[in-house]
Every structure is written in C-alpha cells, then in structure tokens.
Amino acid sequence: MSRLRSDQFLPTSSLSSEEDMMVRKLLLAHDPDGRHLDSELLLQAIEDAMCCATSLEIACDFKREDIRQTGVVGSQEPLGVIIHKISSEMLCVCASQKNMYARTLYIFDLLGYYAWDAKVILVLAALGMSYAEFCLMIQLSPCNPLAASVAMLKQLQPNSRAFKPRLKALSSLIMMMLDMAKYIFKFMHLSISHLNPDREVIETIKSTICLTAFWIVRSSLTSYSHMNDLMTINPGKVCMSSSAIAIWELSSLACTLTNIHSRLKRPVDGLIQQLDEKVEQKLVSLFQVTHRDNQEALATLFLLMDKFPLKEKYSQAKVGILELTGKLVMFLISKSEFPSPEEWLLLVHQVNNLAQNKTSEGNYDIVWVPISSSCTWTDSEDRSFDYLSNWMPWYSLRRPHLLSPAVVNFIKESWNYKEEPIMVVMDTEGAITNLNAVDMLRIWGVKAYPFSSSREEELWEAENWGLQLMLDGIDQLLTFWIEQGKNVCIYGSDDQGWIKEFHSKMEIVSEAVQLEIVYVGRRSHHVQMMYIPANIQRHLSPTKIRFFWLRLESMRKSKLRLGKTVNTDQTLQEVSALLDFDENDEGWAIFGKGSSADTMRLQGNRLMECLDKFPEWGQNVGKWGLLNAIRMALEPAALDGPCSHTDTIPFEEGSAEKVLFCVKCKRPMKIFLVYE
Numbered sequence: 285m286s287r288l289r290s291d292q293f294l295p296t297s298s299l300s301s302e303e304d305m306m307v308r309k310l311l312l313a314h315d316p317d318g319r320h321l322d323s324e325l326l327l328q329a330i331e332d333a334m335c336c337a338t339s340l341e342i343a344c345d346f347k348r349e350d351i352r353q354t355g356v357v358g359s360q361e362p363l364g365v366i367i368h369k370i371s372s373e374m375l376c377v378c379a380s381q382k383n384m385y386a387r388t389l390y391i392f393d394l395l396g397y398y399a400w401d402a403k404v405i406l407v408l409a410a411l412g413m414s415y416a417e418f419c420l421m422i423q424l425s426p427c428n429p430l431a432a433s434v435a436m437l438k439q440l441q442p443n444s445r446a447f448k449p450r451l452k453a454l455s456s457l458i459m460m461m462l463d464m465a466k467y468i469f470k471f472m473h474l475s476i477s478h479l480n481p482d483r484e485v486i487e488t489i490k491s492t493i494c495l496t497a498f499w500i501v502r503s504s505l506t507s508y509s510h511m512n513d514l515m516t517i518n519p520g521k522v523c524m525s526s527s528a529i530a531i532w533e534l535s536s537l538a539c540t541l542t543n544i545h546s547r548l549k550r551p552v553d554g555l556i557q558q559l560d561e562k563v564e565q566k567l568v569s570l571f572q573v574t575h576r577d578n579q580e581a582l583a584t585l586f587l588l589m590d591k592f593p594l595k596e597k598y599s600q601a602k603v604g605i606l607e608l609t610g611k612l613v614m615f616l617i618s619k620s621e622f623p624s625p626e627e628w629l630l631l632v633h634q635v636n637n638l639a640q641n642k643t644s645e646g647n648y649d650i651v652w653v654p655i656s657s658s659c660t661w662t663d664s665e666d667r668s669f670d671y672l673s674n675w676m677p678w679y680s681l682r683r684p685h686l687l688s689p690a691v692v693n694f695i696k697e698s699w700n701y702k703e704e705p706i707m708v709v710m711d712t713e714g715a716i717t718n719l720n721a722v723d724m725l726r727i728w729g730v731k732a733y734p735f736s737s738s739r740e741e742e743l744w745e746a747e748n749w750g751l752q753l754m755l756d757g758i759d760q761l762l763t764f765w766i767e768q769g770k771n772v773c774i775y776g777s778d779d780q781g782w783i784k785e786f787h788s789k790m791e792i793v794s795e796a797v798q799l800e801i802v803y804v805g806r807r808s809h810h811v812q813m814m815y816i817p818a819n820i821q822r823h824l825s826p827t828k829i830r831f832f833w834l835r836l837e838s839m840r841k842s843k844l845r846l847g848k849t850v851n852t853d854q855t856l857q858e859v860s861a862l863l864d865f866d867e868n869d870e871g872w873a874i875f876g877k878g879s880s881a882d883t884m885r886l887q888g889n890r891l892m893e894c895l896d897k898f899p900e901w902g903q904n905v906g907k908w909g910l911l912n913a914i915r916m917a918l919e920p921a922a923l924d925g926p927c928s929h930t931d932t933i934p935f936e937e938g939s940a941e942k943v944l945f946c947v948k949c950k951r952p953m954k955i956f957l958v959y960e
Contacts (some may be wrong), residue, residue, distance in 0.1 A: 299491055307494045313392045313952055314400075319359055321402040323469050324683070326363075330405075330412040330460055337419035350952075359683045361435045370394070371410035378508045388502040401472045404497050406464045408672045410460075415458060418511055438515050447514060453534040460538060461500045463803050464545050468493055471552045485551060498545050503537050510534065547770060560690035563587055567694045571716045577609055580715035585691055586681075593653065595673060595682040602682060610712055612648040614721060614732055616678070617695060618705035620654040620665040625831035625849045627705065631722075632677055632832065637757050648733065650678035650707075655692055656704065662684040709735045716752060723838035723845075729757060736940055748881035749855045753839075758831050759824060764801065769878030771910045777871030778806045786871060789895035796902050797910060805829040807836075807863060831937035861885060875911055894918055 299307060301345055317647035323944045359366065368604060395403040420608035421440065424431035466907055510530060512575040566584055577582065582605040586593040621630045635650070654669050655661070661684070673680040681687065695701045699708050699719055708726065717736035718724075724732040729933050732739060747753055751772055755762045765772055773790070777783055782801075790801055824832060836859050843856040850857045862885075865872050870888035886894055901917035908916065 286472055300496075303491075303495060306498060307491050309389060310392055310494050310498060313389070313396045315396045316399050317397045319397055319399075319402065321363075321405065322407045323401045323472075324686075326405050326409055327465055327469065330409055333412050333416040333456060334462065335453075337416040337598050346775055347439045353443075367409045367413060368404060371414055372405055374407070374410060374505060374508050375512075378512065379503055384502060384505065387505055388498060391501050391505070392498075399472065400493050400497055401465070401469045402407065404468055404500050408465055408500050410459060411458065411461075414508070415454070420513075424943075440515050441809060446669075448533070450510060450514060450530055452529050453538075454507055457503060457534050457538050457541070458507060460541050460545070461503055463543060464496055464500060464548070467545070467548050467552050470556065471548075473550075474555060485555075489548065489551050489555075492551075494546070496544050496548050497538075499541055503541060506533065506537060518558065525679070552599060559587070560688055563688055564690040564694055565801045569693070570696070571714070575714040576611060578611070578710055578712055578714040579605060579609060581710060582613070585613070587688055587691070593682060594679045595688075597676060597678050597680075600674065603679065608651075609648055612712055613710045614650045614735060615653050615708045615710065616650055616722075617655060617701050617708060619657055619703055620661075620669040620672070620684075622638065622672075622705060624830070626827055626836065628672070628676075629827060630726055630831050631835050634725050634757065635677060637729045648735075652676060652678060652680035653687070653695075654681065654684045655687070655695065655701070656685070668858075679741070687833075690871060707720075707735075711736075711874070723842040726835050726838040727842065738840060740815070744842070744846065744855075747855065749858050750879060750883055751876040752879045754836070755832070758828050758835070765800050766878055771797065771875070771877050773799055773801045773875050774804050774866065775801070775871065775873035776804050776806050779871060783869040785892070786873075786895075790899075793895065793902070794899050795896075798907050799910070804832050807833040826841070833863075848944060858883070858885065875914060877910065882911055884914055 298516070322782075325591045361369075370391075374391065377390055380387065382390070391407065392403070395409060396404065398406065418699040421435050421438075425433070425435040425440075471493065513530065563584060570581055570584055586605065592604050593844055594605070594607070595601075596603045616631075618750055652673065654665075656665055658710050666685075669680075671682060695708075699706065699716075706719070707721040708716060709721050711717050711734070716737075717734070718740070721732065721740075723736040724735055724743070732743060752766050754774070755766065757763070762772070775786065777786070790799075793799060794801065805824070805826075823829075839859045840856065840863060843853060848856050850860050861873075862872075865887065868888075871891065872885065872887040873891055874883055874885050876883040894917065897917045902912040904916065
C-alpha cells in the first residue's frame with residue numbers, strides 16, 4: 285500500500301512571495317531520516333489532556349490507548365525525553381532576543397529529521413504538557429496544599445481580572461492548532477496512488493502543510509510566552525491595556541490559523557472524498573477476480589488506516605496485514621457491543637474447543653471489524669471496543685474509527701451487514717467464500733473449516749438430528765454421556781410448579797431406568813436463569829443454557845439460508861419446534877440415547893400423561909429401549925396390517941429373539957431370516 289512520502293517538494297504559484305520564501309527556508313531544514321512516530325495516538329493523548337485541562341472537572345474518563353509504551357522508531361531516546369527536550373528548547377527560545385520568525389525557524393532546525401506530521405505533533409505535545417501542568421496547578425491549588433505551595437512559589441495569581449480571559453483565549457488557540465494537526469496527519473497518511481491526482485493540487489497541499497506547520501510552531505512559541513506572562517501577573521499593578529493587547533495578539537493568531545486551516549481543509553477533504561469513491565469502485569470489482577494472495581484485498585479494505593491496522597490477539601501489539609499472508613481470514617463484523625455477552629463467549633468457546641479437531645489450527649485468523657451505529661464514534665463505543673478487544677483471542681482493528689466510509693458502505697451494501705453480527709470469509713487468494721459463517725462457527729466450531737458455503741452444505745449432509753447435534757461441545761459431562769450411549773432427558777420450563785411435578789414423576793422413572801436428566805431453561809428467559817430452582821439437581825449453567833439456545837437459533841438460520849423447509853427437513857422441523865416452545869407456558873422434554881438420531885419430543889399434558897403411565901411401559905424398557913417403550917405406551921393402537929417398510933441387517937446371534945422397530949414409522953417389525 286503506497287503512502288504519501290514526506291520528502292521535499294517545491295513551493296507553488298498559489299503562494300504569496302512572502303509565503304514562498306518562508307516555505308523554501310523550511311525545506312532547507314527538512315531532512316527526514318525515516319524516524320517514525322505514532323502521530324495519531326500522541327495527538328489523541330494531547331487532545332485528552334487538553335480536554336481535562338480546560339474543563340472544571342479534575343477527573344476525566346478517557347480510556348485511549350496507553351502511549352507509555354510508544355516511542356519514536358529510529359530514535360534511541362524515549363518519547364518522554366524527546367518531548368521534554370523540545371519543551372525546554374522552546375522555553376529557552378521564548379526568552380531569547382530573536383524575533384518570532386527567527387525563533388520559529390530555529391525550532392524547525394531542531395526537528396529537521398522528522399516528517400511533517402511528527403514535527404507538529406511533537407511541538408504540540410511539548411506545549412500541551414506544559415499547559416496541562418499549568419492548568420492542573422490552577423485547578424488543584426484551592427484544595428491541594430502542594431499545588432497551592434507551588435502556585436505561591438511561581439507567584440501565580442489566577443484570580444486576577446486579566447488572567448481568565450487570556451487563559452480562555454490561549455485554550456481556544458491550542459485547540460485550534462490540534463484541529464489543524466489532524467489534517468496534516470490525514471494527508472500524510474493518504475494512499476494517493478489510487479487517485480492519480482493533479483500534481484499541482486498535491487504540491488499546493490504540500491506547500492500549505494509547510495505553512496500550517498510554521499504557524500502552529502509559531503503559535504506554540506507565542507503560547508509559551510503568554511503562559512510565562514500569566515505566571516508573573518501582579519494584580520496590584522496590572523495594566524488592562526497591556527492585557528487587551530495580549531488578548532488581541534492571541535485572537536490575531538487565531539484568525540491567521542483559521543485562514544490557513546481553510547486553505548488546507550478544502551483540498552484534503554476533496555482528496556479524501558475522491559479516494560472514498562475510488563475505493564468503493566475498486567471493492568466492487570476486487571472480489572470478482574482471482575488474486576495471487578489476499579494482500580491487495582486487505583490493503584484496500586484498510587486503505588485509510590496506518591501500516592499497522594491490527595491489534596494482536598494476545599500481546600496487544602501493532603500488527604500489519606503481512607501477518608495474514610497465506611491465511612484464511614474471517615472478518616467478524618459487528619457493533620462495538622455484541623447483543624449479549626453470551627454471543628461473544630459462544631464464539632470464543634467454539635474457537636478454543638480443544639475437543640474439536642486441530643486440522644485447521646494456524647491456517648486461519650479472525651479479525652474483528654467493529655462498525656459504529658452512527659457516522660461518528662462515541663465515547664461509549666470506544667470504551668466498549670477497548671474492553672472487548674483486550675481479551676479477545678483474535679485480531680481486531682486497532683483504530684476502527686479510521687475505517688474508510690467507502691469500506692463501511694461496501695460492507696453494509698455488498699456484504700449485507702445490518703448491525704447483527706456477521707462473519708465474512710476470505711480465502712488465501714482474497715476471494716469471498718461465505719458472507720456469514722457465524723452460524724457455522726456456533727454449530728460446529730473449527731470443524732467447519734474452511735467455513736465456506738459449500739462446506740456448510742457438506743456438514744449438514746453428514747448430520748443427523750439427535751442429542752449429539754443439540755448438545756455437541758456445550759458441556760463436557762453431556763458429551764461424555766452421549767459418547768457412553770446413555771439415556772438422556774433434557775427439559776425446559778420456568779414454571780416452578782410444573783418443574784416440581786415433573787421432578788416428582790421423573791424420580792420414579794429414574795429409579796427403574798438408567799436415565800440422566802438435565803435442565804436447559806427457556807429460550808426467552810435466559811436473563812432470569814441466573815436463578816436456578818433449588819430442586820433442580822442437574823442443570824446447565826446460565827451461560828451454557830444460553831449457548832444451547834443460541835446454537836439452536838443458528839441451526840434454524842443455517843437451514844433456512846440453504847433453502848430448507850420444515851416440511852422437507854427433519855432437523856429444521858425439530859429445531860423450529862423447540863424454539864417455538866416459548867410461544868406458550870407449557871413445559872417440555874426430549875428423550876434420546878447416545879448418538880442415535882432417534883429422539884422423542886413431548887410437551888405439556890402429553891408429557892405428564894406419559895410419565896403417569898410409567899408402571900405400564902416401564903417393564904418394556906429392557907427389551908424395547910426407553911424411546912420405543914414410551915412410543916408404544918402413547919400410541920398403542922396397531923396399524924391395519926404390516927407397514928410397507930423393510931430393512932435388511934446382518935445376522936447376529938440372538939437377533940431373531942429381539943424386537944426391532946421400523947426406522948421410519950417406529951413400529952415393531954416382524955423378523956424374517958433370509959439365506960443367501
């Protein structure tokens with residue numbers, strides 16, 4: 285991905301003669317040596333400090349990325365030391381006898397090795413740090429003895445009539461400089477190679493960046509001077525006319541900055557709009573052709589972000605798209621907040637399920653792409669993103685607010701994102717193989733690799749309805765019971781009276797029949813399931829109860845997406861029946877045995893009727909099996925004549941004495957021996 289280079293460039297005819305000369309002098313001192321600074325992260329930290337410094341509240345709830353581990357790549361000195369040195373130099377320059385023009389050029393000489401955005405951000409960091417310390421002392425001095433003592437030593441008089449207007453003007457000037465710095469950052473990180481823009485436009489913008497940087501540095505030096513003046517105000521001798529002159533100087537600088545800002549803002553915004561249009565056009569055609577790898581597709585998706593757009597899943601380190609080369613990439617697209625914590629946890633559970641096969645391990649990566657519900661990111665969304673991204677076992681966008689509007693529109697329109705979580709799958713060659721693999725991951729976990737639409741159909745062809753599909757991977761004990769071929773009954777209700785009655789009847793059954801009974805709650809009452817009735821001995825945890833119902837919901841979505849109907853698909857019919865139990869208040873139960881596809885679903889009065897008849901059918905469990913014994917008790921009437929179904933099975937010793945049941949109509953079958 286080609287970024288704008290920060291090398292030297294020539295002034296353009298759009299400059300006045302004075303500006304032209306100024307730009308040429310700045311370029312003489314501009315000799316970047318490749319040092320890299322995370323400008324946006326440092327700019328955010330300065331902005332946070334300024335917001336706290338200019339507010340009446342001492343405590344501010346900002347949870348940005350921690351810059352203490354951030355440094356200047358290519359420099360041996362820590363970032364804090366660099367900022368402190370710049371601050372000290374600016375203070376010394378302010379005390380010198382040179383005119384402001386010469387002082388400004390001197391600072392540019394000191395910053396010659398840095399790119400344009402880094403020059404500006406470092407100067408603003410030095411100014412912001414000094415100003416924030418200044419404001420902190422003012423805010424704390426009324427209630428903190430240490431701050432009051434320091435203010436006294438500095439002879440600070442914050443109650444002077446001349447103090448507050450100048451402080452307010454100074455704050456406004458600094459905030460304006462921060463806004464201007466953002467546009468320098470935006471332009472320096474644009475991938476303009478996609479635009480083929482007019483060279484004169486680019487050179488004009490570059491020259492304007494020089495001017496912008498000059499006026500920001502000059503205004504920063506002036507701000508230092510005014511901070512020094514504010515510390516020496518004597519309320520008994522203050523001259524209101526001199527105070528008015530000082531405010532006029534700050535206002536005059538603000539007007540100059542406003543003019544320069546508008547000259548920079550219009551063309552940069554225009555380039556960003558053009559780039560968005562180009563990106564949107566490219567995205568439409570990008571996934572329709574075959575590529576050598578996934579790098580071009582990833583670079584286009586993350587076009588307006590820096591060269592480390594991702595956050596590593598364990599160390600939180602910055603990661604580039606090269607880490608995804610040769611990997612199948614799954615984009616988990618959602619809001620910064622999931623509809624419920626269990627939806628996150630189920631995906632994490634399925635990704636990390638060690639019981640599933642490991643053939644896909646290392647061959648794929650998940651990247652979380654959070655998208656704001658509005659045009660701009662809110663503080664609440666930032667906090668939610670920071671919290672979730674720090675414990676996820678997969679990559680996430682490091683700065684999702686930088687995602688191009690064109691990419692967001694493409695995701696919404698072409699990938700059909702409607703604010704419900706989706707998982708778009710990109711293969712190793714950059715082709716999209718599935719527009720939503722969330723349901724596959726919830727149902728089968730990593731066994732669904734490579735998570736393509738064709739793989740989804742293949743998995744369903746190999747699946748049969750039964751306890752194993754319903755409960756697979758949710759709970760280790762349930763999995764063990766199924767593997768051991770045990771009889772299992774799962775049931776649900778939120779009616780305490782019904783549960784008590786059900787338990788009293790099932791106790792009689794379980795005394796005579798080896799049967800495991802497990803409570804799975806209700807689909808629409810998962811919030812209330814934090815309270816489990818005391819008389820329920822075996823139950824899933826509230827989280828696993830939610831997992832159970834989420835997987836069933838995913839099964840129905842998956843089947844419907846593949847065009848199945850309840851009339852033609854048994855699994856969809858059974859899943860839909862379970863999910864629809866919430867439509868009434870009746871309790872229900874499902875009986876099954878091990879991994880068998882044969883299950884029996886009973887509800888309400890019919891279930892209680894079955895349990896009441898246990899003395900009649902219980903004696904048949906040994907020879908018929910639990911499900912067949914229940915079925916014969918509820919449907920005792922014989923068919924008129926034998927059914928037309930037949931089945932051929934290998935002969936085993938003693939099989940002629942067994943009672944076999946028809947797979948289709950579940951009735952006892954007559955046994956005939958066939959000799960070859």
